[in-house]
Amino acid sequence: MDLYFMFFQFEPAIKLIFNISYIPKPEDFKELTPELYQAMYAKTPEEDLKRLENQKILAFLPDDAKVYNRLVNAYGEDLMIVGDKEISAFERTAEIIDRYCEQSGRNFETITDRLAYMAKTLPDVFSEGTPYAIHGKIRRSRLKSKDSKEDNIDL
Numbered sequence: 001m002d003l004y005f006m007f008f009q010f011e012p013a014i015k016l017i018f019n020i021s022y023i024p025k026p027e028d029f030k031e032l033t034p035e036l037y038q039a040m041y042a043k044t045p046e047e048d049l050k051r052l053e054n055q056k057i058l059a060f061l062p063d064d065a066k067v068y069n070r071l072v073n074a075y076g077e078d079l080m081i082v083g084d085k086e087i088s089a090f091e092r093t094a095e096i097i098d099r100y101c102e103q104s105g106r107n108f109e110t111i112t113d114r115l116a117y118m119a120k121t122l123p124d125v126f127s128e129g130t131p132y133a134i135h136g137k138i139r140r141s142r143l144k145s146k147d148s149k150e151d152n153i154d155l
Helices: 003-020 034-043 046-051 065-075 087-104 112-123 134-155
Strands: 030-031 057-061 081-083
Touching: 003 065, 003 087, 003 112, 030 081, 034 057, 087 112
Parallel strands: none
Antiparallel strands: 030 057, 057 081
16 A cells, blocks of 8 residues: 555545545545536635646535435535545545455444444544544553553563
8 A cells, every 4th residue: 555545545535434434435426517616616725726627526425315414514514525536545445444344354234333443453543533533542442451461460
């Protein structure tokens, strides 16, 4: 895994996933209407527009109303805009989640179970500030208590 992907694509993608308890699919990204393009160009800073240059611009609009409501609760009512090149970050992140969960040998019944496992497995920086941060803290406290017990035995 390359560092650019890890820090500039994976981290924002996994944080969004942790925040809304949902793994975006390609069909969740919809091209903007002409009116939305016009509004986006009026509101978006020039630096962000340059990042999106020569790309199809899409909005993350999941069809599932519950997921959409969680998105609005976490990020507000402004549309989450991405370039078509950024969608691959979500696809790669979904592949990583699948790979980690498969390699664990466990059976995960829900997306919540899968994401809780990921939060326990990944460094805390990836779940920090999300509802899944508690799972990393639980892992750390278990590691500390194991270390403490081992230290007490050795003394």
